[in-house]
Amino acid sequence: MATNASSATPNLGLSQWAADDYIRREDFNADNAAIDAALASAAVFETGSYVGAGVNGSANPNTLTFTREPKLVFVQSKTLGIGTEQLFLLKGATRVSSTAGTGSMSSNTVVWNGNTLSWYNSHGSVEQLNDSGYTYFYVALC
């Protein structure tokens, strides 16, 4: 539907009326729909935390749930005795190394399932970023 506005914004094409333009309700509705669609598709950061349960392995994966499908997730522990544990996950990756402050690395199996991300490590709960009672923080681009 062509707008009666004589110009439009450069990105979303929202109506920009001049003083002598005819204003129609449909133009506002179309603009609002365009804004709504743009906001819905825009990437957002989500943050949170969890407290480790002290278990690991394929029967005990870590699971994080997001409001949208995650594309990139970074998980980091508070300081542990052996250093800070980190996990950097990019959508699609299925084997990802967690990194300790000591420089050691350990492979995690990762499953992406819609708004949920899970991973496990066969070596130990520390390597899985699930050490008992320790708090882990995450930030995700969704």
Add this chain to the structure above:
Amino acid sequence: MTIIRIEPYENGAHANQTINGTLSAVPEGWAVVPPELEAAAASYMPWVRLAAADGVVTSLTLNEAARAAFEATLENEEEVEA
């Protein structure tokens, strides 16, 4: 909001997640910790005993036995290191 996996692990700990936002749907097998229990959850996690109904935690207390068992493992580790 904080969500917690209803079923505990063998060590008595519960998986949990605190989200700076709101999920529109709680994952299956998990429950939302209501505001009045969030402080207790933060203090006791992950060693809790809980009851849940319709996706909401209705009671939450410290699982002292599970936490004591964990603390005993720490003491054993310290003895081994010494």
